[in-house]
Amino acid sequence: MTEEQVRHARDLLTRPENTVTSIAKLLGVSRNTIYKYIPELKGSGLTLADAPIAELPEPTPPT
Numbered sequence: 001m002t003e004e005q006v007r008h009a010r011d012l013l014t015r016p017e018n019t020v021t022s023i024a025k026l027l028g029v030s031r032n033t034i035y036k037y038i039p040e041l042k043g044s045g046l047t048l049a050d051a052p053i054a055e056l057p058e059p060t061p062p063t
Helices: 003-013 020-027 031-037
Strands: none
Touching (some): 003 020, 003 031
């Protein structure tokens, strides 16, 4: 996949109505290819919209 296709797939995956299968068909690649280029989806069963976002620690006030 090209960088543009990966960006497009990531964008589409942020929308809950899109599936990996539908995006793969749209881009003309296999589902495995999507998982290869977007590894955070592997085994999660989630879309990127559902993926947990790492939380940053609270800033400490200056002393």
